[in-house]
Amino acid sequence: MKRVVVLMMAGLFIIFLGCGGEKSADDQAKKIANPNGLTDFEIENGIGPVKEKIQLGEINVEMAKKGEETFIGKCAPCHKLDKRLVGPAQRYTADRRTPEYILNMILNPDEMTKRHPTGKKMLAEYLAPMTNMNLTLDQAKELLEYLRLVAKEGREKNIVADPVYRNQK
Amino acid sequence: MRKTNKLIVVMFIMTIAFIVTSCKQSGSNSGALNNSAAERVFVAPGEYDEFYAFVSGGFSGQLAVHGLPSGRLFKIIPVFSVDGEKAYGFNEETKPMLETSYGFIPWGDAHHPDLSQTNGVIDGRWCFINENNTPRIARIDLTTFETVEIIEIPNSAGNHSSPYVTDNTEYVVAGTRFAVPVPQRDMSIDQYKGNFKGAMTFVKVDPENGSMSLEFQILMPGFDYDKAHPGRGKSHGWFFFTTYNVEEANSLLEVNASQRDKDFIAAINWKKAEEYMKAGKFKTMPVRYAHNVYEDATHSATSTMKKTVRVLDPSVLPGLVYFLPTPKSPHGCDVDPTGEYIVASGKLSANVTAHSFTKMLKAIEDKAFDGEAYGIPILSFEAVNAGSVVQPGLGPLHTEFDGKGYAYTTFFISSEVVKWKLGTWEVIDRKPTYYSVGHLMIPGGNSQKPFGKYLLAMNKITKDRYLPTGPEVCQSAQLYDITGEKMELLLDFPTMGEPHYAAGIPADLIKANSKKFFKLEENNHPYATKSEAATKVVRKGRDVHIYMTMIRSHFAPDNIEGVKVGDRVYFHVTNLEQDYDVPHGIAMIGANTSELLIMPGQTETLVWQPTKPGVWPFYCTDFCSALHQEMQGYVRVSPRNSNIKLSWSLDGE
Numbered sequence: 059m060k061r062v063v064v065l066m067m068a069g070l071f072i073i074f075l076g077c078g079g080e081k082s083a084d085d086q087a088k089k090i091a092n093p094n095g096l097t098d099f100e101i102e103n104g105i106g107p108v109k110e111k112i113q114l115g116e117i118n119v120e121m122a123k124k125g126e127e128t129f130i131g132k133c134a135p136c137h138k139l140d141k142r143l144v145g146p147a148q149r150y151t152a153d154r155r156t157p158e159y160i161l162n163m164i165l166n167p168d169e170m171t172k173r174h175p176t177g178k179k180m181l182a183e184y185l186a187p188m189t190n191m192n193l194t195l196d197q198a199k200e201l202l203e204y205l206r207l208v209a210k211e212g213r214e215k216n217i218v219a220d221p222v223y224r225n226q227k
Numbered sequence: 228m229r230k231t232n233k234l235i236v237v238m239f240i241m242t243i244a245f246i247v248t249s250c251k252q253s254g255s256n257s258g259a260l261n262n263s264a265a266e267r268v269f270v271a272p273g274e275y276d277e278f279y280a281f282v283s284g285g286f287s288g289q290l291a292v293h294g295l296p297s298g299r300l301f302k303i304i305p306v307f308s309v310d311g312e313k314a315y316g317f318n319e320e321t322k323p324m325l326e327t328s329y330g331f332i333p334w335g336d337a338h339h340p341d342l343s344q345t346n347g348v349i350d351g352r353w354c355f356i357n358e359n360n361t362p363r364i365a366r367i368d369l370t371t372f373e374t375v376e377i378i379e380i381p382n383s384a385g386n387h388s389s390p391y392v393t394d395n396t397e398y399v400v401a402g403t404r405f406a407v408p409v410p411q412r413d414m415s416i417d418q419y420k421g422n423f424k425g426a427m428t429f430v431k432v433d434p435e436n437g438s439m440s441l442e443f444q445i446l447m448p449g450f451d452y453d454k455a456h457p458g459r460g461k462s463h464g465w466f467f468f469t470t471y472n473v474e475e476a477n478s479l480l481e482v483n484a485s486q487r488d489k490d491f492i493a494a495i496n497w498k499k500a501e502e503y504m505k506a507g508k509f510k511t512m513p514v515r516y517a518h519n520v521y522e523d524a525t526h527s528a529t530s531t532m533k534k535t536v537r538v539l540d541p542s543v544l545p546g547l548v549y550f551l552p553t554p555k556s557p558h559g560c561d562v563d564p565t566g567e568y569i570v571a572s573g574k575l576s577a578n579v580t581a582h583s584f585t586k587m588l589k590a591i592e593d594k595a596f597d598g599e600a601y602g603i604p605i606l607s608f609e610a611v612n613a614g615s616v617v618q619p620g621l622g623p624l625h626t627e628f629d630g631k632g633y634a635y636t637t638f639f640i641s642s643e644v645v646k647w648k649l650g651t652w653e654v655i656d657r658k659p660t661y662y663s664v665g666h667l668m669i670p671g672g673n674s675q676k677p678f679g680k681y682l683l684a685m686n687k688i689t690k691d692r693y694l695p696t697g698p699e700v701c702q703s704a705q706l707y708d709i710t711g712e713k714m715e716l717l718l719d720f721p722t723m724g725e726p727h728y729a730a731g732i733p734a735d736l737i738k739a740n741s742k743k744f745f746k747l748e749e750n751n752h753p754y755a756t757k758s759e760a761a762t763k764v765v766r767k768g769r770d771v772h773i774y775m776t777m778i779r780s781h782f783a784p785d786n787i788e789g790v791k792v793g794d795r796v797y798f799h800v801t802n803l804e805q806d807y808d809v810p811h812g813i814a815m816i817g818a819n820t821s822e823l824l825i826m827p828g829q830t831e832t833l834v835w836q837p838t839k840p841g842v843w844p845f846y847c848t849d850f851c852s853a854l855h856q857e858m859q860g861y862v863r864v865s866p867r868n869s870n871i872k873l874s875w876s877l878d879g880e
Contacts, residue, residue, distance in 0.1 A: 185854055
């Protein structure tokens, strides 16, 4: 009798597999290696509307000026340049992240903090989620110029800013 | 032992059978389960309902938004009553919405929602709803799901035959139920007969922005005007009102207004009325009525008192109004999608009566009159009647249409919905309701283009349908599938207040236009604060204005000193968020008002009058983030004679 039961169980197992087994082994392997299904580009440059590397020239001071205005209006409630507040100090963000990553984080924070490993780590560190301020790509690019400008200024004047992580490595 | 073996084998086979069938069902959507009522009203988690239903809140004064077929409640839109949840009628911005010629009124009796139309088809732009007690019409913007306009109706009392919408939303009508002295004056009640009047008001709607204006009133004889329906298609240009109490009784109406064999349907030719208006045949009457408008740009309402109304007198203006004799105190007045049949339900009649628009025009042409009332011709019943549904049930009330040639009438006394065929007047089907049904609604079912898939019956009595909740229980609604020859009861769900009537519409006509947040750049509130850098506190005598912002998850400023006992402190709070579904709230200890619940990009104002020295906290009322509990602040209140200077800060800055 025991053998009959074992055989039945084995049969059931096969049926179960047949029922759910539509995905190929290849897919399974990929999923284990990269649980969120991100491409190499996305790992390095974030997930969002910016899907290709962009070419940066010299810092555009005019754009940076506009970026500063946006920063004061839309970002300053949570970010200071040198001090950790609700979110991380922004002095050296442009040195830490790729330009595309910065744009994607500004424009698509919900997905970035849910799917991107770095975004998730930042959410775990700060607990307050990066908010979507519904900026345009142009506004985000102006902010990027501003962040590049303040990073340059910081390096020149040896300004010390709070580190990104306090609770994690 | 052998028995156990057999049992195992049987169980095994059953398990396989079950797996195989469930395996199949996940692949395709066929199978016996598909026919169950449960499956037809089931909207899977994360999926959307097919229809919106705007269901009147009745004596709650509000409007509920449900989904069909699930019956799920999405939102309660405050319209005529204050709502502490949304600060409607409590914050400085919305208080003017509830102003009337009688002053601020915190409550109203909401009755009939009706949707705007283009070419006789519901277009998803606005929902109108009437207030019965203090006669008013409100307009709800279906991009924000907020009440944006309320207009008071002068010379009216019991604003019940309202607010039905013409084919191109040219007019929303507001008919009085009670006749009253016009103008109002001190007189003996028993002088009612011949002296009281019923005002039928035509509210013009701006086709671009929906803005309402009181175009004209027709002063009718002193009957009760119960329900109304605009002509559709071929009868566009006419409006039909049921009347009762043509006896003109002023006491014990349940007996004295039920004497006559027939009352009337009043047919008003509003195109003719427009001609008379153009020809200057109106009188301008002094009145007072409030017109309240809410602007998204300023997130604020204003109230204006209007002073005159233009009035037409049908007793001296030929061709403006005709009376169609209709049996026994008719209540419901409904026009079919082609505009040919005017269906009236005599509350005390055993039959449902249908008049023919074509016959009515011919009777007018042939002067087939059967006397007159106050100078208004009464058409002969035989000349206008198209037919009757004979003894379909007891206590007929309201009728809607499915666009396939069928009508559905509710029966209050016999608690049922009856399906019958237009033209042949034969009864096709009947289904019970639980219990004592009033109105019914088919999405688009009062327009030229009904979406005849579901029928919602709204019941007046609930009794044993749900778990008991003390003496007061909710009223119930029932959803029927009307796609087949026979109606099928699918679902029973609770409603708010008393859902007199509802308006349904395919979700696709609304959901893409639904606003997600207000743009800060477009915020023109005079006290808006668009960045933390702009926050400040300003004293003007005893008034202290706090220009405050909120974002996940802090207020700026959150420490304020220099407020004194006896000050009037205005919290003008702007939500700086620019993302969907991130409202913040604010509540202040001891404030004699409600919280504020502020949508992203919006500014609202709370007034607080501190009475005691101390340090008083305020906090965010809407769980906004993981650090929501940290979203709090303090106001220091000093004695009146204190020298503490006004100061404010966030994180010491």
